[in-house]
Amino acid sequence: MKNILADCPDGDGIILRVFCIEDYDAVVTLWRRSEGVGLNESDTRDAIAAFLRRNPRLSLVAQKRGRIIGAVLCGHDGRRGYLHHLAVSKRHRQHGIGRQLVNACMMKLRKIGIQKCTIFLFAENVTGRKFWIHNGWSLRADIQLMQIRLDDNKSVK
């Protein structure tokens, strides 16, 4: 697959294009079938629509003959970029689609002045971790992720 982010398919008929909310059902089906992707309350149609509006034209899908075969959410907070839920359908893996989705997102983030990008990886996702490390990402063993719920009274002391 050549490096593409266009409406014009390459020889395999694969294009990368911007993720629109109309892709939601197909992308959620892909995510549900993808080990290593965890869905929660931030992945409802409304929540994804809000994410796409807040981060215009950054998230991408890979499409082959009209079918979604890969997807990634990309956003930033003005300081760091974040990728979520990178997935490629099982039969299309190992053809460079995951890397191209990631590279295209990084190019977009770089263009708007973001210098570092972070991903969240389940500790048990060994194959996912190998993919990121193989593609130049570093595991930050010096940082731990902490979180609190904001939609729960228990978070207010």
Ligand SMILES: CC(C)(COP(=O)(O)OP(=O)(O)OC[C@H]1O[C@@H](n2cnc3c(N)ncnc32)[C@H](O)[C@@H]1OP(=O)(O)O)[C@@H](O)C(=O)NCCC(=O)NCCS
């Ligand atoms: C991770 C994932 C997106 C990779 O997609 P992909 O399209 O198969 O990856 P690519 O073909 O672009 O791989 C690019 C390079 O990484 C390598 N690679 C891909 N998966 C790898 C793995 N599990 N372990 C080691 N290397 C891997 C490829 O061999 C290729 O290397 P090369 O350039 O030296 O030939 C895909 O395996 C997937 O959807 N996994 C399930 C969901 C998941 O875990 N996502 C990550 C959540 S954080």
